[in-house]
Amino acid sequence: xxxxxxxxxxxxxxxxxxxxxxxxxxxxxxxxxxxxxxxxxxxxxxxxxxxxxxxxxxxxxxxxxxxxxxxxxxxxxxxxxxxxxxxxxxxxxxxxxxxxxxxxxxxxxxxxxxxxxxxxxxxxxxxxxxxxxxxxxxxxxxxxxxxxxxxxxxxxxxxxxxxxxxxxxxxxxxxxxxxxxxxxxxxxxxxxxxxxxxxxxxxxxxxxxxxxxxxxxxxxxxxxxxxxxxxxxxxxxxxxxxxxxxxxxxxxxxxxxxxxxxxxxxxxxxxxxxxxxxxxxxxxxxxxxxxxxxxxxxxxxxxxxxxxxxxxxxxxxxxxxxxxxxxxxxxxxxxxxxxxxxxxxxxxxxxxxxxxxxxxxxxxxxxxxxxxxxxxxxxxxxxxxxxxxxxxxxxxx
Numbered sequence: 001x002x003x004x005x006x007x008x009x010x011x012x013x014x015x016x017x018x019x020x021x022x023x024x025x026x027x028x029x030x031x032x033x034x035x036x037x038x039x040x041x042x043x044x045x046x047x048x049x050x051x052x053x054x055x056x057x058x059x060x061x062x063x064x065x066x067x068x069x070x071x072x073x074x075x076x077x078x079x080x081x082x083x084x085x086x087x088x089x090x091x092x093x094x095x096x097x098x099x100x101x102x103x104x105x106x107x108x109x110x111x112x113x114x115x116x117x118x119x120x121x122x123x124x125x126x127x128x129x130x131x132x133x134x135x136x137x138x139x140x141x142x143x144x145x146x147x148x149x150x151x152x153x154x155x156x157x158x159x160x161x162x163x164x165x166x167x168x169x170x171x172x173x174x175x176x177x178x179x180x181x182x183x184x185x186x187x188x189x190x191x192x193x194x195x196x197x198x199x200x201x202x203x204x205x206x207x208x209x210x211x212x213x214x215x216x217x218x219x220x221x222x223x224x225x226x227x228x229x230x231x232x233x234x235x236x237x238x239x240x241x242x243x244x245x246x247x248x249x250x251x252x253x254x255x256x257x258x259x260x261x262x263x264x265x266x267x268x269x270x271x272x273x274x275x276x277x278x279x280x281x282x283x284x285x286x287x288x289x290x291x292x293x294x295x296x297x298x299x300x301x302x303x304x305x306x307x308x309x310x311x312x313x314x315x316x317x318x319x320x321x322x323x324x325x326x327x328x329x330x331x332x333x334x335x336x337x338x339x340x341x342x343x344x345x346x347x348x349x350x351x352x353x354x355x356x357x358x359x360x361x362x363x364x365x366x367x368x369x370x371x372x373x374x375x376x377x378x379x380x381x382x383x384x385x386x387x388x389x390x391x392x393x394x395x396x397x
Contacts, residue, residue, distance in 0.1 A: 006181040007115045008132045013178040014108045016139030017171045021147045027234040029164040041355020044230045046095050047102040049348035052341035054106020059337035067111045074107025079172045086168030110336045113320045129317035134262035148248015211326040213384040219342045224373030226347030227354040227366035261314030275385045278315040282378045285311035293367035
């Protein structure tokens with residue numbers, strides 16, 4: 001198995017579990033235990049904030065012991081975290097294990113982009129990132145779809161409050177499969193040579209110039225996303241009274257758009273340019289986000305989810321690629337971690353805000369705020385990167 005394939009397979013397993021199962025059904029699980037949206041927001045918020053912490057820890061430790069060991073540690077923490085969230089009913093301890101889950105996910109999450117860009121040549125990077133994105137999205141689709149079916153099946157055999165925990169137990173075995181491709185993954189020679197580098201000096205480059213502009217853009221978009229995305233499944237289940245199986249199907253179908261987008265992004269970016277592709281797709285996604293706040297039946301709702309998800313996330317391979325090109329090679333792991341931190345820390349805050357708004361104002365209030373933030377973020381990106389056509393740096397030539 002080639003290095004690229006191993007890297008993508010690790011991402012498939014971890015992202016499929018976290019995005020396809022954990023993030024979709026944790027809110028429903030907590031609600032089933034009898035807690036309100038505020039508790040859901042706190043749990044998801046801590047999980048997101050912990051991803052930021054895990055990403056920063058990964059940036060430091062990977063420079064000392066290599067990405068292979070830090071990813072292994074992350075997978076182990078994910079397994080412990082998801083078990084705790086599933087089988088412990090005390091809200092305090094649920095938050096603790098949600099934090100462990102987030103820290104664990106932060107390690108592979110912030111490593112994948114660095115591994116991909118350093119194992120690919122300049123002219124194939126968009127395709128490599130797109131392939132990774134397609135595989136990840138397909139995994140999420142199938143995970144969401146089959147998770148909904150399994151929860152319904154488990155619910156017929158066991159008590160309803162045991163269905164999601166049993167699914168999480170199954171997820172642990174899938175997460176552990178991520179250790180297999182790690183056995184043949186070699187740390188890049190450049191990473192090994194940089195063990196003695198002063199890690200903290202990298203912040204000077206990351207927090208200046210285009211790198212800083214990207215962090216600001218990412219922070220604004222992250223806050224807006226945190227207001228609605230973690231609560232999509234809760235919104236479908238408790239605001240629209242859709243059962244668990246249909247929730248899984250709708251969330252899975254919304255991810256199918258990512259697969260389509262992954263195939264199209266190399267061609268669209270060649271036509272419009274990478275920067276304009278990001279801008280256009282984000283602007284076109286906004287009407288469908290508004291449509292979700294004004295549901296007109298399950299078909300229209302599913303279509304809106306599909307199109308919003310496709311457009312807003314089609315540019316993710318481009319964004320990841322652009323962000324890592326704003327810094328020199330030796331700071332790419334740090335840049336990846338800072339991006340993760342800025343996005344997840346602001347999502348953590350916005351989840352708490354969203355939980356409060358949904359419980360005390362309305363389920364649709366966060367959508368209006370998100371629309372405004374997406375517009376602001378798109379303007380920041382356009383003004384910062386529309387004219388940037390600088391050559392790529394580093395990589396294997």
